[in-house]
Amino acid sequence: DAKTTQPPSMDCAEGRAANLPCNHSTISGNEYVYWYRQIHSQGPQYIIHGLKNNETNEMASLIITEDRKSSTLILPHATLRDTAVYYCIVRGDNAGNMLTFGGGTRLMVKP
Amino acid sequence: DGGITQSPKYLFRKEGQNVTLSCEQNLNHDAMYWYRQDPGQGLRLIYYSQIVNDFQKGDIAEGYSVSREKKESFPLTVTSAQKNPTAFYLCASSLGTGREELYFGPGTRLTVT
Numbered sequence: 001d002a003k004t005t006q007p008p009s010m011d012c013a014e015g016r017a018a019n020l021p022c023n024h025s026t027i028s029g030n031e032y033v034y035w036y037r038q039i040h041s042q043g044p045q046y047i048i049h050g051l052k053n054n055e056t057n058e059m060a061s062l063i064i065t066e067d068r069k070s071s072t073l074i075l076p077h078a079t080l081r082d083t084a085v086y087y088c089i090v091r092g093d094n095a096g097n098m099l100t101f102g103g104g105t106r107l108m109v110k111p
Numbered sequence: 112d113g114g115i116t117q118s119p120k121y122l123f124r125k126e127g128q129n130v131t132l133s134c135e136q137n138l139n140h141d142a143m144y145w146y147r148q149d150p151g152q153g154l155r156l157i158y159y160s161q162i163v164n165d166f167q168k169g170d171i172a173e174g175y176s177v178s179r180e181k182k183e184s185f186p187l188t189v190t191s192a193q194k195n196p197t198a199f200y201l202c203a204s205s206l207g208t209g210r211e212e213l214y215f216g217p218g219t220r221l222t223v224t
Binding site for chain 2: 034036041042043044045046049087098099100101102103104
């Protein structure tokens with residue numbers, strides 16, 4: 001599976017959009033981009049995933065560049081409860097491909 | 112109410128003792144996983160199981176053992192051979208091991224002294 005690079009930490013003001021970047025320059029054609037988040041001392045929570053089209057759900061939007069070498073997770077109106085570590089993961093769709101979690105981005109939402 | 116349960120939330124053991132962490136799911140998922148997390152680090156895969164009575168080693172299986180006798184249960188034993196067992200242990204499950212999202216339990220924090 002391709003490797004991802006994320007900034008170690010980011011701040012965001014409450015109520016503003018949080019834009020979390022991820023680089024995955026070695027991504028291959030059948031690999032999806034997944035985002036999970038982990039609130040302190042809890043299990044990670046699935047947020048969203050996509051292949052090449054932009055995706056949106058009730059939690060967030062995922063914007064993938066046309067060359068698929070990077071993506072951005074957008075939390076449109078960040079709240080204090082969105083403070084967490086956000087993991088960007090690239091994974092193939094073959095059975096047996098496991099999620100590999102890197103260090104992630106620690107997002108701090110401030111009042 | 113479907114989900115994954117791990118118990119206990121905190122576990123303390125003396126060095127040299129084996130300890131078994133429980134993981135139960137009622138989501139009817141075929142695949143189950145164990146991850147380990149050290150402070151300030153990401154998750155590392157210990158073992159995974161795609162189906163009952165079958166399991167495979169992950170990236171850091173040494174010093175650990177698992178069993179999958181029932182679909183809903185995937186216990187992890189931390190043996191005395193694991194050199195640094197103190198960590199946060201997370202169990203997860205998914206429908207299969209393709210593109211399906213993982214559902215995680217609340218975790219067990221193991222401290223060995």
